[in-house]
Amino acid sequence: MYLHTRNRHRWVAGLVLAGSLAWAVVAPAGEHAAPAYQVSSIPAEPLLIDPPKLPDLSPYTAEAANARIVRKPVGNVVLKRMIGPDQLVEFTGGDERLREWVKRQGEMPQAIFIEGGYVTLKDLARSLPKKYFEETEPGIYIARLPIVVSQGATLHVGAETRDFRLSSERGAFLINDGKLFIMYTRLTAWSETENQQDWFKKKGKFRPFLNAWGGTETYIVNSVVSSLGYTASKSYGVSISQYSPAMHPTMQRDHPSGWLIGSMFDDMWYGFYCYEAYDVVLKGNTYRNNLVYGIDPHDRSRRLIIAENTAYGTREKHGIIVSREVNDSWIFNNRSYENTLSGIVVDRSSVNNVLANNEVYRNGSDGITIYESGDNLLWGNRAFNNARHGIRVRNSANVGLYENLAVANGLLGIYGHVKDLVGTPRDLVLDPFDMNLSLTVVGGRLIGNESGAISVVSPQSVKLYGVEMLMPTQPSGIGIFGALAKDQSRIIDLLVRQKQAVLVLPLDKLAQLQVSDKQ
Structure with missing residues (x-):
């Protein structure tokens, strides 16, 4: 009873x-x-209805993403103080977060800004002192400052890059305020002290992260992204997020979007997070052994496609969760298994979603969990x-x-x-x-x-x-x-x-x- x-x-x-x-x-x-x-x-x-009409996935390919890269004009690379630029207010506001960068840089905190056009990592290495950005071996680059892709600019990290490393000791991270393409490569949080990937050790410890702001496009294609993220706001791992309510009236940006396809995300604080993002596509990715969530779209995100992904081994919570008014979205043909809690969760007033043909098994709680979220359809799932x-x-x-x-x-x-x-x-x-x-x-x-x-x-x-x-x-x-x-x-x-x-x-x-x- x-x-x-x-x-x-x-x-x-x-x-x-x-x-x-x-x-x-x-x-x-x-x-x-x-x-x-x-x-x-x-x-x-x-009571009889037709099977749901699922989105066509054929437009979301590596070739289509590559076709969206605009390579002219060539952009500029400049150093600026971290205090002041709108893209960094979230990360420098308050004494504690600002103190983080002072401690790690050992000077008044600076960031690398890409402006005005198209830039590659080779361009960054040519433009900056090695103490800030360096090609340590052919095709292996390390950033020792935060990098900001400004509005109107494009950063392209392509197949010629074997590994793009963000230095944990120096407090590096990556902000997209324009267009970002990470394709056929690796993006890794890197411990220079230990000369290895910065594997998760304890909650609250800084690790590099990627955040894309309102009005941006982010493409991660056929790549491996490892060990990003920690507990601080917008620093969860790979995030696609509208500007905060305090900043949005000033910035007036459209909802951010992006495609993440055919990639591996492992040892992340969150494998993926979004906030007020529209039309994001997560297709054919693997989310392996991430800390809190594998996939976590959040507040007021809409028209998401989460399809053909595999999420397993999430250490604290769920493989896939959409929460707080994540509406009008499709979650289909995914596998979510051996996560500490549920395989797939729809939570907190998330409505008008379709969950179809997913396979959820050996999870520590439910296969599929629906909490306080009406008007949803579950079709052909296997738990x-x-x-x-x-x-x-x-x-x-x-x-x-x-x-x-x-x-x-x-x-x-x-x-x-x-x-x-x-x-x-x-x-x-x-x-x-x-x-x-x-x-x-x-x-x-x-x-x-x-x-x-x-x-x-x-x-x-x-x-x-x-x-x-x-x-x-x-x-x-x-x-x-x-x-x-x-x-x-x-x-x-x-x-x-x-x-x-x-x-x-x-x-x-x-x-x-x-x-x-x-x-």
Whole structure:
């Protein structure tokens, strides 16, 4: 049994058992009447929809990215103080962050600025003293100052570069405020003291990073990016971020964008992060052994394509997560496995997204988790051998689960529930929520999940049609528990024997609908 305490009453929910179909409906003990539900058959036809039309990935290629490079005019390379330029305010504001660069540079902090046109690493090496930027071996370059690609400029790091190293000891990092192309090469946080990649050692320790600001284009293609990022703001690893709310009125830049395709990201604080970015494409990348997240699009990003990526071994949290109003996006044909928490998460009012044909397995929590994010479609995903649920949906209305497969998960194949988040650390102004849950589950197979096939706690509605539930792991077989126990035989009869669609509604909602129909 699950126990939930609220307003000094004990709320009790029945749990699905034994590969069974069950709705667990909460009811307060004592004086309050238990919610009652009506089970009925409905036409199946309105529940049937076509498979989602997924974006065409063929335009997003290395050749197409290369065609976007404008090589004339040739740009200029200049040194400027770090204090003052708008692109660096985020990183020099406050005594602590400014002190970081003073300590590492040993002088008034400076940065390398690329302005006015096209520049390569060879151009940087010719233009700067070796103490700031050096080609240490043929094709291997090290930056010992931050680099800023200014608006209207382009930095191209191409196949002639074997490794582009950012010195940790000297506080180097890379800011794109124009166009950045990293193609057929490596970008590495580098420890000069140890003469090796700057592998993660402890939280809070500075490591180089890449951040692209509003109005920019960033292309990382067929490359390896390693060991970037730490805990400070906009310094997470590879970030594509609109200017902060304080800066945006001054800068007035459009939303940033970019393509990251065919590349490897490993030992990053975040493998990828974005903020208010539009039309970013993450295609065919591998996110391996990153610290907090593999892929983490965030606040108010839209129309993202996250496709054909592999995310595994994330050490703290999830393989792939979209959070806080990441809307109108596509997450499909990805593999996310052996992450410490969930394989894929949709979180905090992220709506109108399609998750299709993803494979999530051997994750330490759920395969796919939907938190406080309604109006999303999950189609044809495969969740197996996850430690908790195959698919979990919390406080989310109008979520469609179509043709999904959940096999041998540690708890349930599908678990839908509500939860009161008042009193948790959640900022309820920034991240409001409603305790509403409604699911449509059509097709798919729920096989051999340890605690049962499906459980739905306190739904506003549930619609089911054509779901196969096989190989119960408990000897009690198919059962329906909680407030719907009396309707067990009817539900099984409708769903399995008659092959009809089933609708479950609270009686008070059913009465409201009947009154509305009469009016």
